[in-house]
Amino acid sequence: MECSHVNELFSDYIDGALDATTRRRVEEHLAACESCAEDLRALQAGISALQSLGRILAPADFLDRVNERIELDTRRSLFRWLKEKLLFPLHVKIPLEAAGLAAAALLVVFIYHGAQQGAELSGGQGRGPEPSYAPARIEAPVAGKSERKSETSSQERPEPTPAQLPPPAPPAPGKVRMNEATPSPAPASVAAQAAAPAPVSKPTSKPTSVEGARQLQLVLLIPQAKGATTGLAESNGRAEESDRPKEARDSTSAFKLKKKAASEPPPAGKVSPEAPSVARGSAMPYQMQTDGTLHDRQATKDALSDIDEKSAQPAPSLGAMRHLPAGSKPTDVPASPETKASDPWKVLAEIKGFVQTAGGTVESVQYSDVTSQPQDLMARLPARSLEQFLDHLRRIGQLRNPAEIRSLASGVETLTVHIHFELAQARQ
């Protein structure tokens, strides 16, 4: 047996783990080999030294420390459990790269929106403080309706409910308000209706906005010639006084008339502002009329002060604004048999013609549901033509505008002009 092989067996030999045969052969080798015997003695001395090592005792407070550690571990385990359950409920781990990419995308979108808002604010610095609300765009109640179609019969178009109408909104500070003196609807005479021509225009007092252009709001007072049948309300009112059914003249039977008129459409093909105006006005549900009346009681009281009791009209109702598609030509407007120099139809045609000549575009025309007459016009106009445009309007009627209107044209190329037509009250 080799010495190296015997050395490998020393550990088992000391522990008594060798079988009898191997143990005898090892002992025979040790008896003959002093070197291996010395190695065995050294190994046994080392093992004996290890076995003689004293036992290191645990500290006296070992049990307390163990218990403290168990308590701490229990709390940590509870916290770890809560953290896993509450904060990391996902079993599918999201890669860090994907999370970072999503965060970067959110950041880019946030910065982009912030830059857009900043650009809009910087573009409107000349108009003073912006309103706190977002100006709502007035949407057409029925999409795809043409101007002509909307004027032929009020029975064909559905009347919007008050909920469909744009809600009344606070005026924009720093902007030229239109319809500031617009009275609220009330049972009124022809004259009173002329003074308060458009109760339905109340929602339009909220300025509409066109993106990318500064908006200028104007109120054009269309004069009425003395003794002449001019303008929207007067012509309509007189016609209504003469043409409408007799019971309609009785103010006490106004609701009754409306119910009847709603069920009896006007004769087809009769393109006249008179009868349709009554029918349109009377086609409104009672509730809407009541709502319209309740909108502005003080204005109603003012309007009633000028009322001729004998010619009390059915209360104009709160109706929908009809919109014309952009670019409508004046030829689309049906000719009124009573169109005069100060007729809103003619005024509308003149303004449209001027806008087109000046290189602008007519965005939309809105008509009163009560009178069916043009009530508001929205057009885009080159800013350089503003002065000429204002002069043109002054030749047509009285322009109610503050002195700072001209300053709005500075610094922009295009203006959005919103003109509200009002009939000046005829005075004898």
Add this chain to the structure above:
Amino acid sequence: MNEDGKQPGMEQQEETAWIEAFLAGDRSAFDRLVLRHKDRVFNVCYRMVGDYEDAGDCAQETFVKVYRSLKDFRFGSSFSTWLYAVAVNTCKNKLKSSEYRRRKKMIPIDDPPGDSPGGMVAREIEDPAPSPLAQLAEREREKILQGAIDDLAPEARAVVVLRDIEGLSYEEIVRATGYNMGTLKSKLARARQQLREKLKGVL
């Protein structure tokens, strides 16, 4: 393994009863288990890691692990063997941790273990030598032996500590370490040879 002077069979029956009581909700039964085995576990940990503070940390962690996993204990094996297995594995993890290796590179200059007369290790040694000179010689011998153990690999340390210091049988070491008998004998023989080389001419 019978520090209380009881027969191993009786001791094991008693521990089994304590474990069952603990699993039934008796918290004091676990304390009795700790009190019975704390010195044995602490000594194994000290010999494994070679540092008093680290030994305390490992011994505490060993009992915390036992507390958490005692419900998984299989009564077919000895509780003390299972305790050794937990303690050795805890010490192995400690030895492999980066913090421990970093600290081992730093040499304490104020109170190196085993050097100062009032050292912690010296105070805690069981059955001290009768005279200061004998204590000093014993401490020096202790230091040499512990140094030789510390030079072994963790696996070799474990088998040497369990066999030559704690006196476990081969079968118990196999159960505690998971080695098969041949591997255990091979590792033990190699570790002893390494110790002999280191202790040659010293002892």
